[in-house]
Amino acid sequence: GQNIDQPTEMTATEGAIVQINCTYQTSGFNGLFWYQQHAGEAPTFLSYNVLDGLEEKGRFSSFLSRSKGYSYLLLKELQMKDSASYLCAVEDQAGTALIFGKGTTLSVSS
Amino acid sequence: DAGVTQSPTHLIKTRGQQVTLRCSPKSGHDTVSWYQQALGQGPQFIFQYYEEEERQRGNFPDRFSGHQFPNYSSELNVNALLLGDSALYLCASSRGYEQYFGPGTRLTVT
Numbered sequence: 665g666q667n668i669d670q671p672t673e674m675t676a677t678e679g680a681i682v683q684i685n686c687t688y689q690t691s692g693f694n695g696l697f698w699y700q701q702h703a704g705e706a707p708t709f710l711s712y713n714v715l716d717g718l719e720e721k722g723r724f725s726s727f728l729s730r731s732k733g734y735s736y737l738l739l740k741e742l743q744m745k746d747s748a749s750y751l752c753a754v755e756d757q758a759g760t761a762l763i764f765g766k767g768t769t770l771s772v773s774s
Numbered sequence: 775d776a777g778v779t780q781s782p783t784h785l786i787k788t789r790g791q792q793v794t795l796r797c798s799p800k801s802g803h804d805t806v807s808w809y810q811q812a813l814g815q816g817p818q819f820i821f822q823y824y825e826e827e828e829r830q831r832g833n834f835p836d837r838f839s840g841h842q843f844p845n846y847s848s849e850l851n852v853n854a855l856l857l858g859d860s861a862l863y864l865c866a867s868s869r870g871y872e873q874y875f876g877p878g879t880r881l882t883v884t
Contacts, residue, residue, distance in 0.1 A: 668816075695871065697873075705877065706864060706875040706876055706877050707817070707864070707875045708875070709872055709873075712871060712872065751816050751817075758830060759871065760807075760822050760829060760830040761807070761819040761822065761832060762809075762817070762866075762873060763819065764809075764817050764818070765816050766815050766816045767815075767816050
């Protein structure tokens with residue numbers, strides 16, 4: 665079966681750091697994506713992890729542990745515009761389909 | 775460089791009707807995937823097209839069908855619409871691992 669879990673909602677204040685966790689149990693694995701989706705808009709690509717470890721890209725970092733079926737997205741120096749849904753997605757074995765979690769809605773307040 | 779485009783933006787249909795949604799991929803992309811996103815959920819993979827053929831299909835009934843044209847654009851057809859088909863339909867194009875999403879078509883079935 666396919667199961668991807670992430671918290672439903674999180675809140676944080678401007679300038680803070682927040683970590684969004686994602687655990688997965690899937691029949692195949694080719695990589696893990698994080699997408700950001702603002703309300704009513706398309707998901708936009710944030711990061712892609714294939715190997716274990718941390719990938720850093722500006723204010724955003726993503727970590728993967730394949731043995732633990734675990735990933736997190738770290739957002740630093742939070743800004744109001746970071747208020748959005750953050751989607752964790754596992755790429756299937758064939759490298760074709762993305763299997764998404766339900767998303768984590770992050771609210772950033774001043 | 776135009777990104778992924780989809781039409782129409784919004785659509786209202788009645789139960790039992792048929793609908794066709796259209797997608798033009800990002801320039802240089804040859805692969806198109808379709809996803810269904812219900813309110814408050816993550817996107818669910820419907821199918822992927824490559825070289826005008828369905829390469830992989832998710833857990834959706836045969837009422838959902840598609841097509842890819844020689845210029846790589848794609849259509850999603852849904853027959854015998856049900857109320858539960860109301861959702862945001864996202865098209866994603868790719869050439870390689872990263873999938874770029876279009877703005878989506880919001881389908882409402884009444």
